[in-house]
Amino acid sequence: MSARAILAATAALGALIVLGGCDNLYKQPQDKGFQPSKETAARGAWPLRPPEGTVARDEAPPSPPQLTAALLARGHERFDIFCAPCHSPVGDGQGIIVQRGFPAPPSFHIDRLRQAPTRHFYDVITNGYGVMYSYADRVPPSDRWAIAAYIRALQESQHTDVASLPDDAKRKLP
Numbered sequence: 001m002s003a004r005a006i007l008a009a010t011a012a013l014g015a016l017i018v019l020g021g022c023d024n025l026y027k028q029p030q031d032k033g034f035q036p037s038k039e040t041a042a043r044g045a046w047p048l049r050p051p052e053g054t055v056a057r058d059e060a061p062p063s064p065p066q067l068t069a070a071l072l073a074r075g076h077e078r079f080d081i082f083c084a085p086c087h088s089p090v091g092d093g094q095g096i097i098v099q100r101g102f103p104a105p106p107s108f109h110i111d112r113l114r115q116a117p118t119r120h121f122y123d124v125i126t127n128g129y130g131v132m133y134s135y136a137d138r139v140p141p142s143d144r145w146a147i148a149a150y151i152r153a154l155q156e157s158q159h160t161d162v163a164s165l166p167d168d169a170k171r172k173l174p
């Protein structure tokens with residue numbers, strides 16, 4: 001066989017392999033974009049809907065719920081789970097993770113954050129802030145309001161004017 005014949009044979013073999021490959025690819029099942037899969041369509045679950053309570057980042061969040069003891073209790077519980085590790089149980093920014101080297105958040109008791117609207121806390125939980133990540137996937141909107149309300153209570157607790165306390169509370173002061 002001449003060198004030219006060998007080359008031609010190799011090229012033909014190569015073409016066969018390539019064509020064979022194409023043939024297989026062509027026959028593979030494929031989904032077109034933005035179409036329900038057979039399973040989804042069969043369940044009648046199309047178009048897909050976001051889970052209950054999901055709010056797009058550019059959508060206005062639901063308005064704050066009424067302030068109740070139950071809301072504060074829920075906020076307290078969620079705050080201790082999701083926020084206190086960094087912000088500390090009293091919100092001074094010296095949580096356990098910070099003590100181990102994570103950047104310290106500002107204290108919630110500084111003037112700027114005392115004057116910030118309650119919505120600001122809701123938005124920080126939703127979108128994150130600086131090096132703090134978003135908690136949108138772990139804290140649903142109703143819990144964001146609950147936590148925001150609890151932070152307000154924490155701020156109040158550190159800035160209560162003694163004169164505004166009821167008499168029996170004043171008597172308990174050291």
Ligand code: HEC
Pocket residue numbers: 079082083084085086087097102103104105106120121124125129130131132135139147
């Ligand atoms: C892993 C640590 C961490 C956790 C957990 C965390 N934060 Fe933060 N947070 C930070 C840090 C760090 C900053 C400062 C970010 C910066 O300025 O770059 C911050 C900043 C903030 C601020 C201040 C924003 C401003 O205007 O300066 C608020 C409010 C806040 N966090 C709320 C929360 C709430 C509410 C939670 C719980 C849902 C939470 N954070 C959970 C680390 C954390």
